[in-house]
Amino acid sequence: MTVLRIGNASGFYGDRFDALREMLTGGDLDVLTGDYLAELTMLILGRDRLKDPTAGYARTFLRQLEECLGLAHERGVRIVTNAGGLNPAGLADAVRALAYRLGLPVRVAHVEGDDLTARHPGSLAAHAYLGGFGIAACLREGADIVVTGRVTDAALVTGPAAAHFGWGPGEYDRLAGAVVAGHVLECGTQATGGNYSFFADGDIRRPGFPLAELREDGSCVITKHPGTGGFVDTGTVTAQLLYETAGARYAGPDVTARLDTVRLTQDGPDRVRVHGVRGEAPPPTLKVGLNRLGGFRNEVVFVLTGLDIEAKAAVVKAQMTDALAKSPPEEVRWELARTDHPDAPTEETASALLRLVVRDPDPEAVGRAFSGAAIELALASYPGFHVPQPPGKGAPYGVFDAEYVDQGAVEHTAVLHDGRRIPVPPPHDTLVPHPVDEPPLPEPLPADLPTRRAPLGLVAGARSGDKGGNANIGLWARSDDAWRWLAHTLTTDRLRALLPETAGLPVTRHPLPELRALNFVVEGILGAGVASQHRFDPQAKALGEWLRSRHLDIPEVLL
Template sequence: MSGPAVSPLRIGNASGFYGDRFDALSEMLTGGELDVLTGDYLAELTMLILGRDRLKDPGAGYARTFLRQLEDCLGLAQERSVKIVTNAGGLNPAGLADAVRKLAERLGIPVRVAHVEGDDLTAAHPGSLAAHAYLGGFGIAACLREGAEVVVTGRVTDAALVTGPAAAHFGWGPGEYDRLAGAVVAGHVLECGTQATGGNYAFFAEHGIQQLRRPGFPLAEIHEDGSSVITKHDGSGGFVDVGTVTAQLLYETGGARYAGPDVTARLDTVRLSRAGDDRVRIEGVRGEAPPPTLKVGLNWLGGFRNEVVFVLTGLDIEAKAALVRDQMSDALAKSAAGEVRWDLVRSDRADAGTEETASALLRLVVRDPDQEVVGRALSGAAIELALASYPGFHVLAPPGKSAPYGVFEDVYVPHGAVGHVAVLHDGRRIPVPPPHESRPLEAVSDEPSALPEPLPSGSTRRAPLGLVAGARSGDKGGNANVGVWVRSDDAWRWLVHELTVERFQQLLPETRSLDVTRHVLPNLRALNFVAEGILGAGVAAQHRFDPQAKALGEWLRSRHLEIPETLL
């Protein structure tokens, strides 16, 4: 068990993805007090990008942006005694750790740099570009306990960047599931940076543009019992309230059991409350033993793709689309491309005041394992129609060279299949044992035993769902989730009975042929829907218009249904 009570741990985050705000590291170090500063640089697509980098240069494979940020900030972190923990190591954490040491030596700053390895299982999956297990936080904790000031990891869970420092600070052991689960929830809120401080927020219009112009990055004050307060540096932009934290809790999650390598956090036990201006308390989180297996993300080169977008303007849009599809059919048949997809986007409107708003887009995408096949399918055929097709013929851009696309797949291996190791600044290697117990992951019933009573019947008005409900959506491989929440008990009484799977599929017709699961989270007044397979083989395959399902929730909010007038 934990020892005597110690002070809360202040953990900030300065990156939600590879390419996030470059100045955030400096902003977080100068904006207020911190104990630990994290940076999350990895996503499914990022691993593919880094894998392609490594093909060109075996010494690459990490987020080079982090090094450039650190050049300006390493001395500042040392002066303020802020430890830095990042997964920017990507596919090559040892390489990035060495690069940080060389940078520190060049700058004349003594710093202890450690890294975590063991996630790379590429050799066990021949043909994959990158295969990496999602490790937990105890490798990070081992590095920090042994005095590391900068810890670099490869593929760990996003929340591990927070659970590791918390476990080191408070002395938590592997079995302290409630504490670990509380840190996982805090880590999940921090991991996407400014999404917790007003970025990408459903109810953004209720706040001034100036407030949202440059949201500050979030931080968590984590307590020994695993509870936390989410906040931001005083004077930074954006805002933190129960809504922004709820939205981020729902982002890219599934059911009530949120599984990780160290603990399974029960999202249905999370309690949120306002703790002051820009302060939200998270408490009550319960944890369970983790599943017996680790998730492994596999990235493959799926083949090559090319596309052309025809612009159809004015009258007879459907007939124009039919003509160009027929004209392209011979060339497409001759190419024998493996996949041909047409999408007509009716962005046009009648009697439009501008040419652009009078136009629809007809998108043709061709995929095949053979690069030459993809090139033959589009290279000349589309452009040869320039003077021989529908009136007003033009394209957004000529077909370019075909580009490779990736495929993401997740598989599972026993914990013992990875060699999780903390590699210290002095070269010592500390093995991190697998969990001493596990619990098979089981779904919590999608309906609580006692739902609240429905609202009494009364007058309704047909209106957009988004007038009463917020939403946030995202991707997990080929699946997408849409979290929907409301801000009052009466709205919850209506939503939980109205927004069934059947209603969800009616509102989002693209999901009607898919398996959709609904999860109920009463403490958050939220529903979470998972639509399986809507993203095909994942973001890199660009299966649909919105390949990461970032706006799927906003589409749902825009759909009209009968809403009780008392809620409007």
């Protein structure tokens, strides 16, 4: 059976610079992908484009390619990346110029049609999430490098797979398998031990980047190059499958993948077989990510040391409230982090942090007056007053919103190396996704088992992340008995009790028995999205680890 080996060399804009070379030299590959885009990245690139209309793409990729383009050409590895960001045509031209300068006969194509900014006045960037068939068209016409703008992360894998195996738009099970493979690869080393709850199971000091061995039926094996760091097992793959997903239906432009059908099998050291994935027709609409400036913010952190922490916090809160009373910012948030310890052996461990964040549409309201009010308290407030650094001028912050447009309203186009333009039609069949029925859960453990108060993380792993203003927390059990307990114990009410910050917010639970997993979606906990920096952990990266640290009564047989 023919195998297509697709690797990943980037999970975000700023990932390991040497990864492109490592993946090209570490073992056999047919296609190498790089994911450079996230909601926050689109805002950053939008601000870059305001300063320079020729900007708007990930310049890091171009510098990486300068070192590695000859190597990729020599080894016959095709490269597919969304590093084009807001300007895929500009990056494609820059790659052509680089290839010409290096004397390499490289055919560069790009995909466009995602940019809907002109239809959304007031936005810095408005881009539809395209599917993989534009990428497939470029590859079928001989492209060596394909540059895209905003496509779904999984499209970087579904496109090459569709081109290689000749899949058509209606082959939903195969496409769904490729979507799952793409979702596992998209965040790079998160599939090889990075950000993994049970990181002590292997050496993650420098994890290798992942690759998928795809087969024509849509199944694959997730692995990594021999001799690279990190590790791949059913746990690392499960964690990444749960990342930034919600229910059983994972809808995309080409197919709706059924995550409740995914089966994982350890296929040897650092090899996990992914199989059984079923697919359904895609939805009739495309998601559009809207990035705009939300206003201006500023912050200051007061260090409170030693005794009377609460009283010291009350003093400085009252002083700042009085100082800002004439022109108070629109939003004022205080957070006290009790990092202090009694009878501490060092000054730092005797100190707590009081964080004040202000927001306002007017930069003056969070600028000099705010900063001055904080610093003027230096000799006139609580004993031991100091700040790690003085506040500066108010800085702009972004807001992310999602809208949806009909698939046919977007001019998805493959632009080939010779200038030909191939339109990519919208899917012929679509289906509005709806929640699946609650799956049958395993029998609960006997109710009379002796229990011990212990952290949830002793029996469950977690991976959490952001989607706009929402966060997801995926948890999975490491054994069948732990799953029997987790499935019946961790209800939405129990989650709210363990994570008081979720109180009053809509929480939805999605069981995924094939993965021995629960996926919770917490709506609104991130405010207007990561760029608004609504909370201490604005992308909810550690929300799952906080949950794992909470104590509850766990059957001793599981411990």
